[in-house]
Structure formats: C-alpha cells, structure tokens
Amino acid sequence: MDLKPTIGIETHIELNTNTKMFCRCKVVDTDEPNISLCPTCIGLPGALPVPNGKAIEYITLLSLATGCTITRKGMFHRKNYFYPDLPKNYQISQFDLPVGESGKLEIILDGKKDSVEIERVHMEEDTGKSTHSGTGRIDSATSTALDFNRSGVPLVEIVTKPVIESAKEAVAYIEELRQLSIDLNISEGKLEKGNLRFDANISVAPDDSNELGTKVEIKNMNSLRSLERAIDYEISRQTKAYLDGEEIIQETRHWDEAKELTSSMRSKEGSADYRYFSDPDLPNMILSEIFIEDIKNKLPKLPSEIRNDLMETGLDLDQANILGKSDNWIRDLYFDVFDSTKEHSTTYNWITGELQGQMRKLDINFPPEWFSADLLSEILGLIKDNKISFTSGKTILSEVLQKNISIDEVATNNDLYQENNEEKIVELVKNVINDSEDVVQRIKEGEDKLVGFLVGQVIKNSGGSVNPGIAKELLSKELDL
Ligand SMILES: [Zn+2]
Incomplete structure (x- = not known):
C-alpha cells in the first residue's frame, strides 16, 4: 500500500521591533540574563499590557504580503498553561480572530514555482528562555536557569494548511518565508539566533484516502537541516508503524539532533486544554481601512517579484532564486553590474562564483567600501574587450578587494594588459x-x-x-x- 505524508508547519517569527509586545522594555540581543524586564513582562500582579503599534504594523505587512485577508476586528486571548519560562501562567495570543487568514506563499521547488497555502497569521508574545542542567531536557535536569529578556518579545505565528508533501517542500517554504521576513524588514531572519522557529505537524495516510492520518507534532526546530531530517525520520517512523499495524498516537515529539531521531515529549494538547479566553486587559483591536491602505503602500518588492525581475534580465528560475535569497547588497550589485554589462550569465557567475569565493577566502562578509558595481563592470568590460585575460580579471578582483587601488594600477603594475x-x-x-x-x-x-x-x-x-x-x-x- 502506498502512503502519502501530509505536513503542516507553524512558524514563529521574532519581530525586530525596538521594544517588547506589551511593555516598553527594550528587545535585547545579549547573553547577559534578565537585564530587560518590567512588571508586565515578568507577570507581576496588577501590571497592564499595552500593545506595540509597530508589531501590529509588521504583522499586517506580513499578512498582506502572503495574500491573507485582514481581520478588521481582532482580539487578544489568553492561552493558559504552566511552565517556568512563562511567569504569567498564560501567553497572550490570538484565537479565533487572527490578523490574517487564507493566504498563499509562492515557493520554488525542484526548479519550478509552487505555492503553499497559509491558514492564518496571528500575533503573540515570546516566553522566557530556560536552560536545563545536565542533558538539557527538563525531565532529567536538577536545576533550571531562567532568563526573561525574551519574555514578551513580539512573535508572529504563521500556520500553513496541511498541504506540504515532503521535507524538501517544507524547507523550500521556510527559505521563502525567511527571505520574505527579511525583505519586509520585520525580522533579522537569522535561524541560528532563533529568529525563526518552527513546529511541524506530520501524518501519513493511504494514498487514496481523503482523510488525514493521526498527526504528530515535532516542536521547536530552528535549522533547515533539523527540519528536513526530523520530517524524513518521522515520515518513515509513521509509515513503518502504519504498515506494522501499530497505532500512531497523537503526541508532541522532540527531534534529537545528536541521535537523529524523534522521541515522545507528551501527549498532544487540544486547544481546549489551554482554556483560551479573551484577555480582559486588552480591548478589541480594530484595524481601520486607512491603516490597512497605509500598510499596503509600504509593501516593498516581495521575493517573488524580485525573482521575476531577475528572470527578466535573462537568468533562469534557479539562478533567480539563489540570487533572490542572497543578501541585499549582492542582489543590488547584480542589477547594477547587469545594467552596464547587459550580460546576465557572466555577471551572475562572477558575483556568485568568483566574488563570493574570494570574499570567503579573505573571510569578509561585505566588500570594502571602495568596492563598487562600476569596478566589477570595468573588470568584466576589459575581459570582454580582450584587454585582459579571464585569469587577470581574477587577479585584479583579488587586489581591489584587498586594497583601495585602481584597476589600471593593478593591471599596469602586474603587466596584465594583453594588447x-x-x-x-x-x-x-x-x-x-x-x-x-x-x-x-x-x-x-x-x-x-x-x-x-x-x-x-x-x-x-x-x-x-x-x-x-x-x-x-x-x-x-x-x-x-
Ligand atoms: Zn517589560
């Protein structure tokens, strides 16, 4: 019997606002614990939350960018659960009235355009960070250190419909969402810093079945490698269980990167377990037509549009996708150099190959300030006109990356002019x-x-x-x- 996997992804994006979601504490990026807190974000009695306007702007931007319908009248709810890193014993979130609903995100899968349907985009706040002693798991720890700097940092949760069919598709989706959050300038998009964290809901069912199988949730991954391997592992675990006639239990599992397997954490809570109720401290959130229009006007070029622009220069979809997911300066450099050379392939190869390769060797993330699109265009022009060889072009590039020297000087000093x-x-x-x-x-x-x-x-x-x-x-x- 053929089984098909179905995957839904929940992604938390940490917004790059200056202050937290419901208080004016600064969002800090430091290892020094507990330096940015107040009665609101550590849940002292009597403290009152006030929503962060910037965060509401950002979530509206993201909802519009993913083609969601905006809920004009939104509401904050309390999601109740006990955990040491949640001092209020509830997290402020949104339940039945999220900011955005029913959207779609274009992704690139196997060299083709595809899309993933978005169910909802809602606003919530982050928890603190707990560090368990010993193995790092709470069940075997003898002590836990708590840092509340992250407590109350604005988080957007994006939930897909259960429409993803493979680990590869899940990775392509996260790559696209990450790029979108960077292009919208609402997040740093740094996975290694936990700016994006994802949970995957995975189930398997017979190919011809219209119903989904029992879903298992894998929690809190923040690398594409973990996501891909955890999904692949879980699909084969469930497939084997199904074929052996074992019952698949609805539960939350943990991906163990070292052991390369998932293990049971707890049976999965239903939403009833969280006793959601509307937060009496926060009024309804009304997003006016004018506000939404204003945000629409602020939408920058989306990754899908940048990809199309790149393809219009002659690049194929894969090249456009690679360049589209590069740092801003790389994309800008490409467009600028292309403008003067009109050679898409040569420009692409020199930027993604030679330039980035030499920068890696020099261990620099950005070219020096004297480096410019004109400089690279000039090198490519000299090669095209047979004034210097391809190899000399590489030598010149290397020199001008290392010192503020003119191309002519390098070429003359090293006798590189061919003519x-x-x-x-x-x-x-x-x-x-x-x-x-x-x-x-x-x-x-x-x-x-x-x-x-x-x-x-x-x-x-x-x-x-x-x-x-x-x-x-x-x-x-x-x-x-
Ligand atoms: Zn605070």
Missing part, C-alpha cells in the same frame, strides 16, 4: 617552441591536438596574462601551421 604584449607573446611563443622540440615534431607529424598543450605552456609562462586566442594565433604563425 601591449604582442612582442612579448612572440618571445614567449618562441621560448616554448625551443623548449618543446619533441612536441613540435609530433605536431608537424600531424598531432594537431598538441597545439593546445603549447598554448597552455605559453599562458602558464606568462603568468596567465596572455589571451589564449592570441597565443594560438601567434603559435600557429611561428610553426607555419
């Missing part, structure tokens, strides 16, 4: 011919292929500054071919 070198090339050619009597003999006997070897020698002896075409031409002339 000035004709006499020198003839000399190099003659030297190579003299040093390779055997090869020359064999060429004269008809082994034409060996000309390429001699061309290689000329280029090598020139330190890469000779144009292969010119070298071949002069070599043929010298050998009377």
Whole structure:
C-alpha cells in the first residue's frame, strides 16, 4: 500500500521591533540574563499590557504580503498553561480572530514555482528562555536557569494548511518565508539566533484516502537541516508503524539532533486544554481601512517579484532564486553590474562564483567600501574587450578587494594588459617552441591536438596574462601551421 505524508508547519517569527509586545522594555540581543524586564513582562500582579503599534504594523505587512485577508476586528486571548519560562501562567495570543487568514506563499521547488497555502497569521508574545542542567531536557535536569529578556518579545505565528508533501517542500517554504521576513524588514531572519522557529505537524495516510492520518507534532526546530531530517525520520517512523499495524498516537515529539531521531515529549494538547479566553486587559483591536491602505503602500518588492525581475534580465528560475535569497547588497550589485554589462550569465557567475569565493577566502562578509558595481563592470568590460585575460580579471578582483587601488594600477603594475604584449607573446611563443622540440615534431607529424598543450605552456609562462586566442594565433604563425 502506498502512503502519502501530509505536513503542516507553524512558524514563529521574532519581530525586530525596538521594544517588547506589551511593555516598553527594550528587545535585547545579549547573553547577559534578565537585564530587560518590567512588571508586565515578568507577570507581576496588577501590571497592564499595552500593545506595540509597530508589531501590529509588521504583522499586517506580513499578512498582506502572503495574500491573507485582514481581520478588521481582532482580539487578544489568553492561552493558559504552566511552565517556568512563562511567569504569567498564560501567553497572550490570538484565537479565533487572527490578523490574517487564507493566504498563499509562492515557493520554488525542484526548479519550478509552487505555492503553499497559509491558514492564518496571528500575533503573540515570546516566553522566557530556560536552560536545563545536565542533558538539557527538563525531565532529567536538577536545576533550571531562567532568563526573561525574551519574555514578551513580539512573535508572529504563521500556520500553513496541511498541504506540504515532503521535507524538501517544507524547507523550500521556510527559505521563502525567511527571505520574505527579511525583505519586509520585520525580522533579522537569522535561524541560528532563533529568529525563526518552527513546529511541524506530520501524518501519513493511504494514498487514496481523503482523510488525514493521526498527526504528530515535532516542536521547536530552528535549522533547515533539523527540519528536513526530523520530517524524513518521522515520515518513515509513521509509515513503518502504519504498515506494522501499530497505532500512531497523537503526541508532541522532540527531534534529537545528536541521535537523529524523534522521541515522545507528551501527549498532544487540544486547544481546549489551554482554556483560551479573551484577555480582559486588552480591548478589541480594530484595524481601520486607512491603516490597512497605509500598510499596503509600504509593501516593498516581495521575493517573488524580485525573482521575476531577475528572470527578466535573462537568468533562469534557479539562478533567480539563489540570487533572490542572497543578501541585499549582492542582489543590488547584480542589477547594477547587469545594467552596464547587459550580460546576465557572466555577471551572475562572477558575483556568485568568483566574488563570493574570494570574499570567503579573505573571510569578509561585505566588500570594502571602495568596492563598487562600476569596478566589477570595468573588470568584466576589459575581459570582454580582450584587454585582459579571464585569469587577470581574477587577479585584479583579488587586489581591489584587498586594497583601495585602481584597476589600471593593478593591471599596469602586474603587466596584465594583453594588447601591449604582442612582442612579448612572440618571445614567449618562441621560448616554448625551443623548449618543446619533441612536441613540435609530433605536431608537424600531424598531432594537431598538441597545439593546445603549447598554448597552455605559453599562458602558464606568462603568468596567465596572455589571451589564449592570441597565443594560438601567434603559435600557429611561428610553426607555419
Ligand atoms: Zn517589560
């Protein structure tokens, strides 16, 4: 029997607002614990929450960007549960009236455009951070350290419909959502910092069944690698259980990165377990038509639109997707260099290959301030006009990345201009011919292929500054071919 997996993803995005969701404490990025707290975010009695307007703007932006319908009259609810990192014993969240509903996000899967349906986008607050001693799991810890800096930081939760069919699709979805949050400038989008964290609901059912199987939730992952491996593991675990006739229990499981398996955490709560009720401290949230219009006008170019712009320059979907998910400066650099070279392929290859490769070697994340699109365009132009070789172009790029020096200076100092070198090339050619009597003999006997070897020698002896075409031409002339 063929089984099909069905996956739904819940993603929490930490917003990059200056202050927390319901108080004016600063959102801080530090390891020093408990330096940004107040009675509201540590749940002292009598403290009253006031919603953060910026966070409401951001969630509206995200809802509009994912094509959601905006709920004009929203509401905050209390989600009640006890855990040491939640000092109020409830989390302020949204229940039946989320900010956004019924949207869709374009993703790129296997080199094709696809989309994932979004069920809802709602606002909530983060909890504190608990660090358990020993293995890091609460059940075996003898002590737990609590840091409330994160308590009350605004979180947006985006819930997909159960429509994702593979781990790969889940990863493509998160990559797109991450890029969207960066382009909307509502989050840093740094997975390693936990800016995005995701839960996956996974079930398997017979291929021809219209009903979903029993779902298992894997909680709190923050890397694409964990997400992909946890989903793959869970699909095969459930498939095996199903085929062996074992019952699949609705539960929450934990992905153990070291052991590469999921293990049971607790039986899954239903929403009734959380005793949701509307927060009496917070009034209804009315989003006016004017407010929504205003946010619509603030929408920047979305990743899908940037991808289309990139494809209009001639790139294919995969290249556009890779560049589209690169840092802003890389995309800008591409558009600027393309504007002057009009060569999409060369520009793409130099930026994603040579430039980024050299920067990795130099261990820098950004090019130095003197580096510009004009500089790279000039290098590419010199290569195109045969004024320098491809290899010299690389040398020049490396020099201008390391010091504030003009291209002309590097080329002159290193004798990289090809057009000035004709006499020198003839000399190099003659030297190579003299040093390779055997090869020359064999060429004269008809082994034409060996000309390429001699061309290689000329280029090598020139330190890469000779144009292969010119070298071949002069070599043929010298050998009377
Ligand atoms: Zn506070």
